[in-house]
Structures are given as structure tokens and as C-alpha cells.
Amino acid sequence: MTTKPLRIALTKGRLEKDTVALMERVGLDCQSLHQKGRRLILPLQQAGTEVVLAKAADVITYVESGVCDMGIVGKDTIQELASHLYELLDLGFGRCRFALAVKQGDDFFGGYGPKTIATKYPKIARSYFQKQGLDVSVVKIEGSVELAPLLGLADGIVDIVETGATLRENGLEVSRWICDISARLVVNIASLKLRKAEIESLVFRLEQGLAAQNRREK
Amino acid sequence: MKFHDKITPEGTRDVLFEECTVRQRTQDIILKSLCEKGFHPVMTPTMEFYDLFGANRYFSQESMYKLIDAQGRILVLRPDSTIPIARLTATKLQNEPHPIRLCYCQTAYRATPSLRGRLDEISQCGAELVGCGSAKADLEMLLTAGDCLKECGAKPFTMELGHIGAFKALIDELSAADWQKEEIRQLIEEKNYTALSDLLGELPASPAARALDQLPRLFGGADVFGRAATLSQSAAFQAALRELEQLYRQLIQADPAAEVLVDLGLVNQAEYYTGIVFRGYLPGIGQPVLSGGRYDRLLNDFGLQKPAIGFAIHLDAVAGYLQKTQPQQPLSPTALVYWPRELAARGFSFLQQLRSQGVRCENSLADSEEEAKIYARIQKIPKLYIVGEQMEEITIGEEPV
Numbered sequence A: 001m002t003t004k005p006l007r008i009a010l011t012k013g014r015l016e017k018d019t020v021a022l023m024e025r026v027g028l029d030c031q032s033l034h035q036k037g038r039r040l041i042l043p044l045q046q047a048g049t050e051v052v053l054a055k056a057a058d059v060i061t062y063v064e065s066g067v068c069d070m071g072i073v074g075k076d077t078i079q080e081l082a083s084h085l086y087e088l089l090d091l092g093f094g095r096c097r098f099a100l101a102v103k104q105g106d107d108f109f110g111g112y113g114p115k116t117i118a119t120k121y122p123k124i125a126r127s128y129f130q131k132q133g134l135d136v137s138v139v140k141i142e143g144s145v146e147l148a149p150l151l152g153l154a155d156g157i158v159d160i161v162e163t164g165a166t167l168r169e170n171g172l173e174v175s176r177w178i179c180d181i182s183a184r185l186v187v188n189i190a191s192l193k194l195r196k197a198e199i200e201s202l203v204f205r206l207e208q209g210l211a212a213q214n215r216r217e218k
Numbered sequence B: 001m002k003f004h005d006k007i008t009p010e011g012t013r014d015v016l017f018e019e020c021t022v023r024q025r026t027q028d029i030i031l032k033s034l035c036e037k038g039f040h041p042v043m044t045p046t047m048e049f050y051d052l053f054g055a056n057r058y059f060s061q062e063s064m065y066k067l068i069d070a071q072g073r074i075l076v077l078r079p080d081s082t083i084p085i086a087r088l089t090a091t092k093l094q095n096e097p098h099p100i101r102l103c104y105c106q107t108a109y110r111a112t113p114s115l116r117g118r119l120d121e122i123s124q125c126g127a128e129l130v131g132c133g134s135a136k137a138d139l140e141m142l143l144t145a146g147d148c149l150k151e152c153g154a155k156p157f158t159m160e161l162g163h164i165g166a167f168k169a170l171i172d173e174l175s176a177a178d179w180q181k182e183e184i185r186q187l188i189e190e191k192n193y194t195a196l197s198d199l200l201g202e203l204p205a206s207p208a209a210r211a212l213d214q215l216p217r218l219f220g221g222a223d224v225f226g227r228a229a230t231l232s233q234s235a236a237f238q239a240a241l242r243e244l245e246q247l248y249r250q251l252i253q254a255d256p257a258a259e260v261l262v263d264l265g266l267v268n269q270a271e272y273y274t275g276i277v278f279r280g281y282l283p284g285i286g287q288p289v290l291s292g293g294r295y296d297r298l299l300n301d302f303g304l305q306k307p308a309i310g311f312a313i314h315l316d317a318v319a320g321y322l323q324k325t326q327p328q329q330p331l332s333p334t335a336l337v338y339w340p341r342e343l344a345a346r347g348f349s350f351l352q353q354l355r356s357q358g359v360r361c362e363n364s365l366a367d368s369e370e371e372a373k374i375y376a377r378i379q380k381i382p383k384l385y386i387v388g389e390q391m392e393e394i395t396i397g398e399e400p401v
Helices: A014-025 A056-065 A075-081 A122-132 A147-151 A165-169 A189-194 A196-217 B017-036 B050-054 B082-091 B135-151 B164-173 B178-189 B193-202 B207-217 B223-229 B235-254 B315-325 B341-356 B369-378
Strands: A006-011 A041-043 A049-054 A070-074 A086-090 A096-103 A115-119 A136-140 A156-161 A172-181 A183-187 B047-049 B066-068 B074-077 B100-109 B121-130 B158-163 B259-263 B276-281 B290-294 B308-314 B335-338 B361-363 B383-386 B392-395
Touching: A006 A014, A006 A056, A006 A196, A014 A070, A014 A183, A014 A196, A049 A056, A056 A070, A056 A075, A056 A183, A070 A075, A075 A122, A075 A172, A075 A183, A086 A189, A086 A196, A086 B193, A096 A122, A096 A147, A115 A122, A122 A136, A122 A156, A147 A156, A156 A172, A165 A172, A183 A189, A183 A196, A189 A196, A189 B158, A189 B276, B017 B100, B017 B121, B017 B135, B017 B315, B047 B050, B050 B074, B050 B082, B082 B100, B082 B121, B082 B308, B121 B135, B121 B315, B135 B158, B135 B235, B135 B276, B135 B290, B135 B308, B158 B164, B158 B235, B164 B178, B164 B207, B164 B235, B178 B193, B178 B207, B193 B207, B223 B235, B223 B259, B235 B259, B235 B276, B276 B308, B308 B315, B335 B341, B335 B369, B341 B361, B369 B383
Parallel strands: A006 A049, A006 A070, A115 A136, A115 A156, B158 B259, B335 B361, B335 B383
Antiparallel strands: A041 A049, A070 A183, A086 A183, A096 A156, A096 A172, B047 B074, B066 B074, B100 B121, B121 B308, B158 B276, B276 B290, B290 B308, B383 B392
16 A cells, blocks of 8 residues: 555644744745645645645544644644544644633622623533533634623633733633643544654654744743 | 434444445454354343443443433443443353353444544444453453454554553552542543643652653553663552563564554553553554453442453444455346246246356346346346246347447
8 A cells, every 4th residue: 555645734824824934943845835825735845744724623623533644733622622632742832821701890700690601612611610610501602702791692701812902902801711722733543653753753853843942932 | 394304313324335245244254253263242232221331430421322211211322332241241141151252243322522524333343351361361352353353354454552550550659639640641641741741740749750751652662661661660560561561572473463562651441441451553544443451340340350351343444444445346246037927936946046056146127028138238237047938148238228
């Protein structure tokens, strides 16, 4: 059987730029990623490596099923969707935090009335409140979640907070920090075992690249 | 209004022709191979009481399909076959001489998250060896599993070994809360090196913490044993490592062509397994096609103190692989037999005669010779036999109908 190229699924958008920068720092030729046009599968100069561009949630689907061997995706998406993956590396970029935010001055945990949470991440929200032993009803919102408490649909939101500017401008504030997130390198379970040498050498290079950058930043 | 009368429920599907043939053939080969090795076939009910699975921690409530029986009791579609077989062994076979070797081929049902392309019906062929806790039994099961895959043509196949005892020795030594230990286990299972180091870093420094930090990285070939040797002085850890290494060496001796890997970070279902754990992989298949291990405490749940080891082969995955790598032509008939209605007895005996010679032939339901010819041409059946006063054999050409 001919060997399949090592396929890396990359989350399109912001993580893509940071990932390409990292890959170039460790000496991978990403020419094809700069001139991608509308193509979605891009062979790298290095023989036998291919980059697939996909939406975050799809990265998990492709890597879990094994049609892609590795992927680069945010921890938020992993928490929301993944179950059978190896999560080998914290890439450090795409950093932000999950938080529970409420209208300024509100005490979310006060009183005993039923509470409603609006979020794009129902699984994360549910598991957070489950750990707190708190019954909340979770409403899934697709767009600007901040609207929900302002319109009176929800008592609070669970969302990704980067600078907090959007919250402030809309009269919301962080009530609790839930967890940190950043971009991760995920690997298919069978691929890691069957293509160990290839994957580990790539992981090693990326690790070196990250370490070098951390030293520079210090 | 009927909305769902033309589709199958999510997570289920129809299996047709070539795929069905490959799957049945694979199943037959595996079962035959197991029976020849002294395993006795069993079947357990598709439905079991919820208590059988609900009382233990091995399956979450969400992952099981539930029904209510006529007395209002909760039933589940079995999410696995090993637990029902443990029930069966500890009850009906409790007085049988040990070891007991059992095999099965049945479907397990799991409610999986929707829209992820997973199957809720999981066809498995498996074997369980109850009543022997020795390394010889471990080796027998590894070789048996490997043989099953080889015999159905699933090559090149990679076996992976681990030992849950290595992890348990270290985690027992660690002073941490139970929830932290479970989190550590999970991070090891995910090979989440960063989060694992962070979590262990929050605990007081100890040899066990340092060893656990390295555990998920200890996978690969025989080199793992060298790397693991100095990891911990714990007697239990060293014992598990020795057991694993011996088994690894014996497996390679017994089957020099075998591709064998080791992973000390195989810690899934740590509550269930008690010793050796193993998995099998086929190239291009994203999930293990074989999984198994030693579960010495499960039968205890049913009041029988007997060690046991077992494995399950994931039939869908193996059959899918075989179909992809060794595509087969569909089995179509090579002859069509037509007879006029009044010659039915003669026609039927001719049909049987052909079949007994191994010809795959189809009985023509046409009303005339001409219709039978047209049918044979459309179906690309190369030969047509017309039963009459004299037997006529017609070769069907390629000319258009």
C-alpha cells in the first residue's frame, strides 16, 4: 500500500496565521499556504505532508475519524466536541479565557431563582455549572452572546473573553473565570502509534520553535 | 403524517451486498478460528436489565439505549458483551471446571453524540478466558487475537501492549484527592503533556508525580522498557513492567513477524482493567480495531472470584479495511435456468444438479424464452439453460438488448 501523506488539519483564520508563522520558524516551507487561492488541501514542500484548511469544529471531526492525522485547534473547540484524541502540545498562541459574565453589578450566584445562561458553548457551560452543583438552563446563541442578558433573555453568559472590551462597552463584567484556552496540537489515536517517528519529529520541531520563542519573549 | 418511514435512525445503517458479504465472511472466519482454538460460542440477550450495567461505573447513563419492560423495569440494549458474559459465567457456569473459554459475535449498542458520523450499532467478535490469571493466559489471548485478524486477511496489523498496573502503582503512591487522580488519569489517556505537567506541578513534588509526568511519553518499541526502568522504584511498578516486558518478548518470539508496540500510557477504563491491556491497529483506520485486557475483578461483581482476560475485534472497522484494501467482485450468478411451467419438476432437478456442481445459478421467472434471454443480457449472466425435451445451452453475448 502506498503511504498516505501526513495530513495536518489547520483551523482557518486567526490560528492559521500563528500556525504558519510557527511552522516557518521551525523551517517548514509554507509557500503553498501563502498562495493558497481557494484550494483547501495544500501540499507542503516537505515530501509527504499536506495541510488541510478547515473550520475549528471540523478539525476535530477530521482528526478523530483519522482522515487527518494531526490538527491545530483551540482548546475551546476541543472541550466542546472532542472525546477520542491525543492532545500533545499547547502551542501558546490564540490565548484567551472562558468566563461567566453578567450585567455590571449583578450577583449571578445570589438568590434562589432559576438562572438562564446564554452561550455558544453549551457543553462547557453545562459542565461548569454541574461542577458548581447549580441548575441552570442553557440557551444556545450563535452570534453576539452579549445581547442575551441585555435583552433580558439570560442572567449571564459563558463566553470567550480576550480583552474584555466588548463586555465593558455593553455594560457587562466578568463574574468568574472558568478556564484558560489556547491553540493545541491534536493527534489521531491510531496515527500517533502507526506514524510515531514522523509525528514525533514534527512535534519535536514545533516544541523547539515554541521554546525558542518563549526565550526571546523573556 | 409519517416522517421517518424511509430512513434509518442516526447511528444505524443498512449493509448491502459486497459489504455484507465481507462482513459475514470476516465474522465466520473469526468465529471459526476461535472455536478451533477451544473457545465455546455463546449469545446473550440484546436486552438486559439496566442494573447489570447501571450499577457499575463502566458505562454512563447517557451512553445506553433504554427501554421499559411490561413490569415497568428499566432495560438497556447491551452496550457491551463482556459484562453479560461475566454475568453468564458467574451464574450458569459457576460450577464448570476452569478455565472457561467463551467467544461471541454480537452487536453492542451505544448512544453516541449525534452528527459525528459514529455508529451506534457496534458489531464485535470477541473472546473471554475466565479462570486463569497467569502470563500464559495473557500470551494465549494476544496470539489468539492476532491469529483472528491474520486469518481474515487484515494485514499489516500492529499490536500494542500496556499494563494498567504501572499506572495504578504510581497513582496509588501519589497523595492527591480522588478527583485530581481521575483528572491525571484522563490527561495521561489524552497524552496531554502540558496540562499533566501543570497539574502535577501543583501537587507536592514526589517520585510518583515525576514518574506520572513521564508515563504518557513512554510509548514505542522495546526501547520503552529501558526508558521506564528507572522511572520508579515502586515494587508494584517494577512488577508490572517486568510482566509487560516478558509478555512482549514472548509475543515476539512466538510470532517474529508481529509488529508490536508498547504504551505505558494506555490507561483508559482503568476501573475495569487490572493488568495487561492491548489494542490493535490497521493502517488508515483512525480508531483501534481490536481492544482488550485483563479484568480480574469484574466477575467479583457477580460473586465469582475468578480472574479473566478478553478482547473484542471491531468487525465494522476490520470489514471496512478489508473491503478497501482487497476489493471483491460482487457474487453474481453465472447461469440462468429457464423452464416452461409444465416442466417444473425437470427444471428444478436440473437447477439442483447445476448447483451441486458448484455453479451459481438463478431460477428464471420469465414467462418466455425470449424474456429470459433479455433478462440474462441485462443482468450480464453469461449462460442461459433452456429446459425442454432437449436441454439447450445459450451463451449470452454482449450485443445490446
